[in-house]
Amino acid sequence: EVQLVESGGGLIQPGGSLRLSCAASGFTVSFNFMTWVRQAPGKGLEWVSIIYSGGDTYYADSVKGRFTISRDDSKNTLYLQMSSLRAEDTAIYYCATTGGAALDYWGQGTLVTVSS
Amino acid sequence: EIVLTQSPATLSLSPGERATLSCRASQSINNYLAWYQQKPGQAPRLLIYDASKRVTGIPARFSGSGSGTDFTLTISSLEPEDFAVYYCQHCNKEFTFGGGTKVEMK
Numbered sequence: 001e002v003q004l005v006e007s008g009g010g011l012i013q014p015g016g017s018l019r020l021s022c023a024a025s026g027f028t029v030s031f032n033f034m035t036w037v038r039q040a041p042g043k044g045l046e047w048v049s050i051i052y053s054g055g056d057t058y059y060a061d062s063v064k065g066r067f068t069i070s071r072d073d074s075k076n077t078l079y080l081q082m083s084s085l086r087a088e089d090t091a092i093y094y095c096a097t098t099g100g101a102a103l104d105y106w107g108q109g110t111l112v113t114v115s116s
Numbered sequence: 117e118i119v120l121t122q123s124p125a126t127l128s129l130s131p132g133e134r135a136t137l138s139c140r141a142s143q144s145i146n147n148y149l150a151w152y153q154q155k156p157g158q159a160p161r162l163l164i165y166d167a168s169k170r171v172t173g174i175p176a177r178f179s180g181s182g183s184g185t186d187f188t189l190t191i192s193s194l195e196p197e198d199f200a201v202y203y204c205q206h207c208n209k210e211f212t213f214g215g216g217t218k219v220e221m222k
Binding site for chain 2 (some may be wrong): 035037044045046047050056058060094096101102103104106107108109
């Protein structure tokens, strides 16, 4: 059974850094693309970043240069390193992956709050 | 950059009624469109992919149609558990989501 479990969220001051993790089970992260999607309070879904099986990465313009996506194949875990955080980065961050269709599998999300 | 525009923003309907949700792409995306349902406090759930293919386990009352720039998600007869927010999504190396349509109970 595919499972995705995010962790690492919390309260962080503007300008700070945070690393989110997404532990995967039931499949191998390096075989699929893995993506981060966020949702600000009361708002819609916003795609953040993706890493493909070959290692190519892409970012939304809103986070380019500040966020870095990576994975650790030995730990079967996806990461999102976030720096220079802003109030507008406050959101629930979901990791998601494909089962062959689209974003078939989602984690439960981890809340990041950027506030002084 | 492809932009997905969903309409209406809110749909107020009663159980048993038909819901028709629209998603329009700023340029042709062939049939590379997915639909998700999200309920409060939950992660999104994939319903439809490749515009019209229903995910295993999704009830037959959900159907998707369209190609090119205009797509539709239809719920033939609303059940109480269908009142939620629905998002369309496209991927071409990068992902794009529509702004969502909230289906609320009248």
